[in-house]
Amino acid sequence: MRKVIHSLKVLENKSAGGDNFTLLLEAPEPLPTITPGQFCEVKVDNDPTVYLRRPFSIHNVDYKSNTITLLIKVLGKGTAKLSGIKEGDALNVVYPLGKGFTISDEPKVLLVGGGCGVAPLLYMARVLNEKGIRPTILVGGRTTVDVPRVEAYKEVGETHVATEDGSLGEKGLVTQHSVFKSHLADFKRIYTCGPEGMMKAVAKAAEALEIPCEVSLENTMACGIGVCLCCVTETKEGHKCVCTEGPVFDSTQLNGWNIDKASTCSKPYLKNE
Numbered sequence: 507m508r509k510v511i512h513s514l515k516v517l518e519n520k521s522a523g524g525d526n527f528t529l530l531l532e533a534p535e536p537l538p539t540i541t542p543g544q545f546c547e548v549k550v551d552n553d554p555t556v557y558l559r560r561p562f563s564i565h566n567v568d569y570k571s572n573t574i575t576l577l578i579k580v581l582g583k584g585t586a587k588l589s590g591i592k593e594g595d596a597l598n599v600v601y602p603l604g605k606g607f608t609i610s611d612e613p614k615v616l617l618v619g620g621g622c623g624v625a626p627l628l629y630m631a632r633v634l635n636e637k638g639i640r641p642t643i644l645v646g647g648r649t650t651v652d653v654p655r656v657e658a659y660k661e662v663g664e665t666h667v668a669t670e671d672g673s674l675g676e677k678g679l680v681t682q683h684s685v686f687k688s689h690l691a692d693f694k695r696i697y698t699c700g701p702e703g704m705m706k707a708v709a710k711a712a713e714a715l716e717i718p719c720e721v722s723l724e725n726t727m728a729c730g731i732g733v734c735l736c737c738v739t740e741t742k743e744g745h746k747c748v749c750t751e752g753p754v755f756d757s758t759q760l761n762g763w764n765i766d767k768a769s770t771c772s773k774p775y776l777k778n779e
């Protein structure tokens with residue numbers, strides 16, 4: 507799959523509530539083909555203390571306008587710097603990186619996202635829509651501002667929300683939502699992205715019902731191209747780089763993610779500061 511390094515023009519920097527914001531970025535030439543779940547590495551300029559590029563899922567792609575959108579949460583210096591970027595500025599971006607989700611023809615699809623980790627699921631839902639599939643989408647967070655862009659998700663799927671404090675949607679974790687608890691067996695494919703604990707719970711529930719489940723890992727990343735080895739995860743086939751062999755994996759292929767061993771894996775998720 508073709509990777510490019512582009513200087514992307516910032517068309518818009520918009521708040522998505524709380525510490526979340528979206529960047530609408532225009533490419534200088536036709537976009538490469540991007541699969542939902544793939545990510546990009548963004549160079550943070552004008553801060554000598556931020557050396558490494560920052561990895562972000564690709565939130566949306568519009569081939570007609572030649573733009574991509576990133577949904578970012580401010581977590582540290584790099585993301586804080588990016589939050590202040592202005593319309594007309596340029597961002598140096600390497601993309602698309604990694605392997606994305608498998609696009610299924612199954613009509614009954616569930617997307618489960620947590621917090622800002624929900625980002626790649628919007629583009630995933632749009633691609634499913636193009637195939638005539640309207641997925642069910644379940645998103646959650648601690649409180650309302652931790653569940654960004656709910657209205658955008660409602661446009662592309664039957665969207666349900668859970669918040670731990672009950673300020674939006676049902677009260678509790680996404681895995682405690684009535685759709686998850688009572689209707690999971692209705693689905694033929696599950697895709698999930700977000701905090702590792704949430705994804706493991708989703709993966710275990712899917713495995714118990716023998717529903718194929720793909721998870722998008724958020725391990726710490728630096729180079730994004732398989733060189734630094736800081737993103738390695740354990741799979742049934744040995745160690746694999748999340749940045750090149752993932753970030754999307756079949757949950758049954760990951761060590762420590764199955765029903766018997768779910769508590770043994772201690773890989774951190776993305777520390778995207």
Ligand code: FES
Pocket residue numbers: 726727728729730731732733734735736737738747748749750
């Ligand atoms: S981020 Fe460097 S090898 Fe994966």
